[in-house]
Amino acid sequence: MRKAITVVILLGIGVLFMLMVAEMPLYGDPNAPAHQGIMQKYIADSARDTGAINTIAAIIIDYRAYDTLGEATVLFVAVVAVTAALYGGYEHA
Amino acid sequence: MPSLTHAPVLIVVVLLLAAFVTPLLGKRESAVNAVFLGAGLSAFALTLRMTMQVLAQGTLSYPVGGWPAPYGIVVWVDVFAAFSSLVIATVSLIISWFAVCGPREVRNNSAYFTLILLLTAAMQGMVMAGDLFNLFVFIEISSLAAIAIIAIKGTKESVEASFRYLVLSALGSGGLLFGIALIFMITGHLNMDYIRATLTITATQYPLNLLTAIGLMVVGFGVKAALFPMHVWLPDAHSNAPTASSALLSGLVVKVYIIALMRIAYLALGLEIFALLPVRHLFLALSTGALLVGSVFAMVQDNVKRLLAFSTVAQVGYIFLGFGLFSQRAIEGGVLHILNHAVMKSLLFLTAGVIIQQTGIKKLSQFNGLGRRMPLTFAAFAVGAMSMVGIPGTAGFISKLYLALGALDADMMIFAVFILISSLLNAAYYFPIIISAFFGSESEVAATEPATSVLAPIAMLVSMVFFFGLFPSLMVPLVRQTAHLFVR
Amino acid sequence: MHDMILEMLGRVLIPATQLFGAYILFHGHLSPGGGFSGGTIIGASFIFYSLVYRFTAKKHRLKHETSLLFEVGGALIYVGAGLVGILAGRHFLTNQGVFPIGEPGRLWSSGMILLVTLGIGAKVAGTVFKLFQELLEGGAEPDGHH
């Protein structure tokens, strides 16, 4: 019974997602909205603005460096959390 | 002074720096406590100053890294953000104070305080984020830290509850990230202002994508904010955590996700889209369910912390109800309830923690007569309970009044009735506790009042309950302007 | 326990892995890679080191404090680099105009990006190793270690 309900729900989500995929902008289309927004400036200016020719590095550590600080913090949380959960803290160190 | 214009990031950075430094201090407890409280205090001072500035000058926008709006990350502090940030800073400071002075429940305070600092930093960053992905990063930090401060207690129940919380929270995060990906796909922007501007053009082209994105986000935030019926993880998680964690989780963490969701609604999607979709009606239906189910389940609990946790489910319903009714006064009530519930639920959890610590009793049925042994603690508990019920003169009354008036404004009398019913249910489970504690038969438990240093933060919260109940006008400018963000 | 083959392999592979990780770290702004990937590779070399010596010889054991220092040091470098921007009268985490950007394409270029990449590398290496260590030792019953 529970299995049947799960299957029905998942099928429903699947059909919804499939219709959604059919509606999405086509894969690889240069005119898709995702490529019209902020991307052009990053490609054009990142070397001049940041001195990095790896655009991704320029984005993660310059344009969006605040995100990456958060990312480093997530790792820090994970370490503190794992240590705290397994030992109740750093005391064993 | 340069530092004041940098307040929006400095608040987060100060807390993060303290969190990074704390593990280095190791076992030097007084140093750890000093860093912990010092960071909380400075964050509070910065927040206060920033709120004044927002009230005087209007919205602050801070481009991190100096990159202007669509290219860099912008921290966007409007009145709602300033209000939320002030609530977080105030309540978390008092809870931190309790965590330092109160009974020790965690083997290692240094790791515990680090996690609390990280959690507070993430919440501050979340309510001020002006960028969709930046918001997501802070949500993840806070989710992980929130789970960790439950698991740190180390009992079987707390570990199991935190694992269940982790699984559901990860599901919510998945939904959120999917939603963000869909929105990026159809707009090409991450800055909320620019998303809104682009959506006015592309929304008609990709309606199903947008709809799914909104649905995924509502579910994602709903799981994290314990919106009925996605609240199943909350009672176990909140009732098995250490006292200070319970207060933080019920008082602040759950609400921060509501704030984030509402900020996405008016900043990133725009109120036009929000009004077009049946999201409001969904909120109304679910919050009514939360009000009734939370209250009814709270009535049948015998464990005091579980009762408080179920009551949180109901109170989350009040806040969603305010946004669902969507009239000026209803939103003011919902926003005020974020503050009031944070204060009174922290008060209740802290006093409950003190009672459990002093007597070893968790069961309500064994509370009779304890009130005469610990009059101060139980008086504080009674104040929190009265505020929950909505007795005039306490903070809880004000927000419920605004919500009820807002329901009338929106021509939905029925919800005013629901608020009344829920308040009566609250009375039905809070008053018997107090009555039996003070007037019940003599208890055989040898219970004494805790030390004054433990009672001090609790007294602070009690005074805040009365203060916001008697002088609600203090918060009015912030709350009214916040409501104007939604209803123009 | 001492495993000859593992140890000989380790002698060759560990420095090679570390060198490769350092290369990825230092070229983060020039080629695919950066702090997270480079840090993970260096962290993997620490893990390999632990596996080779199997936690037996106490003198070979990397201390918990060491990985903690890596962690915190990396994070502090990041926040510090951000605060330099504020002290210079600009915004938090400003690169352009605060740090010397240099000529794009050279190794010593891109100012803050290189500095922060190194910080992240240290942090991630510390994290990866510490997570491994905690999960491995936490799995056994606490034997009153240290």
Place this chain on the structure above:
Amino acid sequence: MDIIERLWANIYYLASVILFIIGFHTMLTHNNLLKKIMGMNIMDTSLFLFFVAIGYIRGGQAPILREGVVQYVNPVPSALILTGIVISVSFTAFALALVVLLHRQYGTIDADKIIALRSKRHA
């Protein structure tokens, strides 16, 4: 059939959506806690695939700036994914630590058995 053609053109999106549902299903229905964690990872990975697929532009090269390249792919999703991966790693590590703890305390990693053990203790 237009819809089939569009689905075929968007096959990477479709694949990631299917992976998402598989992960979702694994996470909710499996009793083994480790399988739940695997489901979590499948779900996250599907989102990474989705993001990277959004960023692709036909004929585009990796966004390392150099002479003679006309079209680069969109670097933004790749940058975001890095964050996503790190978050996923952190969640997985913490979840594994909790499983270690649960195994130490209950002696099993089966969710049903844990619940049964817990209710027996309460009774």
